[in-house]
Amino acid sequence: MKVAVQVTCINDAMFPDTGKAVFTLLRRLGVEADFPAAQTCCAQPMVNTGYLDEAVPVVRNFVDAFAGYDAIVTPSGSCAGSVRHQHSIVARRSGDDRLAATVAETSPKVYELTEFLVDVLGVTDVGAYFPHRVTYHPTCHSLRMLGVGDRPLRLLREVRGLDLVELPAADECCGFGGTFAVKNAETSTAMGADKARHVLDTGAEVLVAGDNSCLLHIGGLLSRQRTGVRVMHLAEVLAGTESS
Amino acid sequence: MSATFVGMPAFPAAAREALSDTQLRRNLAHATGTIRAKRAAVVGEVDEWEELRLAGAAIKDNTLRHLDEHLLRLEESLTDRGATVHWARDAAEACEIVASIAKQHAVDEVVKVKSMATQEIGLNEALAAQGITAWETDLAELIVQLGDDLPSHILVPAIHRNRAEIREIFRDKMAAAGRPAPDDLSDRPAELAGAARLHLREKFLRARMAVSGANFAVAETGTLVVVESEGNGRMCLTLPEVVVSVVGIEKIVPTWSDLDVFLQLLPRSSTGERMNPYTSTWSGATEGQEAHVVLLDNGRTRALADEVGRQALRCIRCSACLNVCPVYERTGGHAYGSVYPGPIGAILNPLLRGTGVDDQVDSLPYASSLCGACFEACPVRIDIPEVLVHLRSKVVDAHRSAPKAEAVAMKSASWVLADSKRLGLAERGLGLAGRLLGRFGRKVMPGGRRALGRLPWPGSLWSNARDVPAPPVESFRAWWRREGRR
Ligand code: SF4
Numbered sequence: 001m002k003v004a005v006q007v008t009c010i011n012d013a014m015f016p017d018t019g020k021a022v023f024t025l026l027r028r029l030g031v032e033a034d035f036p037a038a039q040t041c042c043a044q045p046m047v048n049t050g051y052l053d054e055a056v057p058v059v060r061n062f063v064d065a066f067a068g069y070d071a072i073v074t075p076s077g078s079c080a081g082s083v084r085h086q087h088s089i090v091a092r093r094s095g096d097d098r099l100a101a102t103v104a105e106t107s108p109k110v111y112e113l114t115e116f117l118v119d120v121l122g123v124t125d126v127g128a129y130f131p132h133r134v135t136y137h138p139t140c141h142s143l144r145m146l147g148v149g150d151r152p153l154r155l156l157r158e159v160r161g162l163d164l165v166e167l168p169a170a171d172e173c174c175g176f177g178g179t180f181a182v183k184n185a186e187t188s189t190a191m192g193a194d195k196a197r198h199v200l201d202t203g204a205e206v207l208v209a210g211d212n213s214c215l216l217h218i219g220g221l222l223s224r225q226r227t228g229v230r231v232m233h234l235a236e237v238l239a240g241t242e243s244s
Numbered sequence: 245m246s247a248t249f250v251g252m253p254a255f256p257a258a259a260r261e262a263l264s265d266t267q268l269r270r271n272l273a274h275a276t277g278t279i280r281a282k283r284a285a286v287v288g289e290v291d292e293w294e295e296l297r298l299a300g301a302a303i304k305d306n307t308l309r310h311l312d313e314h315l316l317r318l319e320e321s322l323t324d325r326g327a328t329v330h331w332a333r334d335a336a337e338a339c340e341i342v343a344s345i346a347k348q349h350a351v352d353e354v355v356k357v358k359s360m361a362t363q364e365i366g367l368n369e370a371l372a373a374q375g376i377t378a379w380e381t382d383l384a385e386l387i388v389q390l391g392d393d394l395p396s397h398i399l400v401p402a403i404h405r406n407r408a409e410i411r412e413i414f415r416d417k418m419a420a421a422g423r424p425a426p427d428d429l430s431d432r433p434a435e436l437a438g439a440a441r442l443h444l445r446e447k448f449l450r451a452r453m454a455v456s457g458a459n460f461a462v463a464e465t466g467t468l469v470v471v472e473s474e475g476n477g478r479m480c481l482t483l484p485e486v487v488v489s490v491v492g493i494e495k496i497v498p499t500w501s502d503l504d505v506f507l508q509l510l511p512r513s514s515t516g517e518r519m520n521p522y523t524s525t526w527s528g529a530t531e532g533q534e535a536h537v538v539l540l541d542n543g544r545t546r547a548l549a550d551e552v553g554r555q556a557l558r559c560i561r562c563s564a565c566l567n568v569c570p571v572y573e574r575t576g577g578h579a580y581g582s583v584y585p586g587p588i589g590a591i592l593n594p595l596l597r598g599t600g601v602d603d604q605v606d607s608l609p610y611a612s613s614l615c616g617a618c619f620e621a622c623p624v625r626i627d628i629p630e631v632l633v634h635l636r637s638k639v640v641d642a643h644r645s646a647p648k649a650e651a652v653a654m655k656s657a658s659w660v661l662a663d664s665k666r667l668g669l670a671e672r673g674l675g676l677a678g679r680l681l682g683r684f685g686r687k688v689m690p691g692g693r694r695a696l697g698r699l700p701w702p703g704s705l706w707s708n709a710r711d712v713p714a715p716p717v718e719s720f721r722a723w724w725r726r727e728g729r730r
Contacts, residue, residue, distance in 0.1 A: 007720050007721075009661065009667070011720060012667075012671065012719050012720040012721050013667075013670075013671045013674055013715065013719055013720075014713065014715060014716065015716075016716050016718065016719055016720035016723055017716075019720035019724075020720070020723065035720075035721075035724050035729065037664055037721065037724070037725075038664045039664060040660075040661045040662070040663070040664050040667045041661040041667075043661070045654075045657065046654055046657065046658060047633060048614060048633055048636070049636060049640070049650070049654060050609075050633070050635075050636030050637040050638075050639055050640035050641075051637070051640055051651070051654040051655075051658070052637045052640075054654050054655055054657070054658035055658070057658060057659075057661075057662035058658055058661045058662055060662070061661070061662050061663065061664070065664070085630075086633075140613070140614075140615035140616055140617075141616070143616075144615070144616035144617070144619070144620055145616060171617075172570055172617075173570045173613050173615035173617065175570065175613055176613065177612070177613025177614055177615070178613075178614070179610075180610065180612065180613045180614070181705075181706065182702060182705040182706055183256065183610050184255065184256050184259065184571075184610065184611060185256075185705045185706070185708065185709070186256070186259065186260050186263050187256075187259050187263065187571055187574055187575055187611075188613070189709040189710070190263050190574045191570050191571070191574060191613070192709075192710070216710075216712075216713070217710060219689070219690075219711075219713075220706075220709075220710030220711045220712060220713075221709065221710050221711075222690065223687075223689040223690060223695060223710075223711035224709060224710055224711045227690070228690050229690060230689070230690035230691035231690075231691070232691070
C-alpha cells in the first residue's frame, strides 16, 4: 500500500513537530509513508470563507500532489472533512470535468490519522508512553463531519502512564471555526473561554486534540490566562515512547 | 410597540453587546441547557429516529418539488370548505389583506396565536398604523409585547427573560393593556401564568377577529394545523367570528397521513416532549364563522430557486438548532436581527431576502463556527453548515466587483497555496518574521514555545485575547528536505 501523509498547511508552517510525529509513529508501526512535496493545503480556508473560485487552483494542486497513492493520512479531522465533503463542490464550480473525476477518485482515500490507525492498520496500542494527566477535546469536524467516534480515546487509553480524564461538555465547539475566529472574534473568544474553563475543571496538565487549529485557539486562551495547561496534538502523544 | 429589527447592526456588532450582558448569558445558558437535555432524552427513546428524520426530509422535498400543484390543491380544498383564499407576494400585500378584512368587519382589535409568519411581515405594526391593535396570546409572545421587546427565539420568544424580569413587566405594563396584574404578584411561574390567563381571557371573550399562523397545511383536506402548549389556539380559533390565517407556502403537506411523521418529529425536537399538549386542526369555515387563509410567499420562491438553499424550506420551526447552537447560546436571538434567529435564521434570512443587498443580512452566514451541531439536531436533516458555506460564496460573489481587503488576502493566499514552491518561500519568510517578532514577545507558552507579542490589525483580532506561538524557525517542508528524505 502506497501511503502519503497530508501534513496540512498549518502544521507545515506552524506545527512541524506534529508532522514529524506522524512519520515517527507510522514508521514504528511498519508503514513507510511519503511526504509528497508538491502538497500545500486542502483549500478549506477559502471554501469556508466563501471564496470558491480561489479554492479551485488549491484543490487542483491537492489532487495532483496526491495522485497515485492508496491512502492519504492526515493529522487533522477538519482537513479530512474538507477534502471529503467540499472538494467535489469546488470541482463542480470549476466546470472542469477532469478535475471532478480526479477529486472523486482522491477524496475517499483520505483518512484522518485515528481512522487510519484503527480501521486500516487495526491497532489501538501503538506502543506509546506519556506519563501525564490528559484530557481530550474531540474537535467538531472529526466528531460530526467524519464521525471518528471513540477511536482517539481507544488509542489514548492504551498509552502507558497516561491518566485520561473526561472533559465536561466535550462535544461543544471551542469557537475556533476558521475565519470565524477573527470575523466574530468576540463570540469566538467567549466560546473558547468556556472550553478553557472546562479544561481547567479536569485538573489535566495537557489538553490533547486531533486538530492543531482548534488547539491554537484554546491553547492561546489558556496561555493568555496563565493557566499553565499546555496543548498537544494527539499524534505527538502517540509518537512518544519510553526511550524517546 | 416601538421595538423593531429594522436598522439592526451586522451580527458581530450586535453580538458584542449581548456578550457583555451577564443576565442574558445566564438566562440563555440555563434555558438552552435544560431544553437540550430534555430533547436528547426523548429523542434517545425513539429507535427509528433516523428513519423518521429521513422520512420527514423526503416528504418535504417531494412536496417542494411540486409546490405549485399542491398549493392549487390546497386552495381548492379550502374554497370547497367555505374558506376564502388570498395570495400574498410580499409583506405589504399580506398586511393589506389582513387589514382590509378587519375593516370590513369594523374591528379595532384582534387576538393572535402561533404567528411567526405575521411577525416576519410586521403585521402588528402595519395594523397599528391603521388603528387596529393586535394582542399576542401566547404567553412568551405576550411577555415580549408587553415589554416592548423583540422575540429572541422561535419557540420561546422571551427565552432571554427570567421570572423576576417577567414579574416586573407584568406589574408595570399589564394595566395599560387591559386587566392589570394582581398587586401581590410574585415571580412563581404558576402565579405569573395565572395573571396572564386572567388578562388574556378578557381579550379572548371580547375579540371578534383572530389572526393565526399554522404549523402545517394539508392540501388534500384543506386543513390547517396548529401545535402548541397553552391551549390559546383553541380560544383564538373558536370564539371570534372571523379567523384569518397567514401561512407560508412551504407549510404545505400533501396528505393527512404525511402529518403523522411531523407530529412525531416536532414535539420531541422542540419542547422535548413526547407529545405536545394541544394540536388544533380546522378545515375551512365552521358554522357562524368566516375563515380566510393568506398564502404567503415573501421570498419563499426565491429560496426555492436556490438549489442548495431550498432545503431550508423543509424547516418545521422546532428550534432544536437554536438550542444546540453554541453561538446562539452566547449571543441570544436579537443579534440575528430577525424573528428567525439562530442557525436556521442565519440561512433563512439571506435566502428569503437575497444576498449582496444588505450588510446585516450578509453577515448572517458568517455567524457560525460551522460546528455542525445544528445539522445533527435538525429533525428534517437540513444541512445548515452546507447552506451556510454556500451562502458565504454567494455573499462573496455579490461583492466581487468591489473587492475588500479580505478578498485580496484570499486571492494572494490562493496564489501561494496553489504551488508548493511559493508556499515554501512564504514559510521561510514566516520563520524570519517569527524570529524577529519573537524578540518582542518575551512570553513563553506552556510547553516551552515562545509567544509573539500583540499583533497589529488584523492580527489583533486574534491576539487581543489569545497568545500566538512564534512561528518555528524551520517548517516541516524545510526539515524534510534537510533530512534528505527526498
Ligand atoms: S432548521 Fe431544523 S432544527 Fe432548526 S428550527 Fe428548522 S426544523 Fe428545527
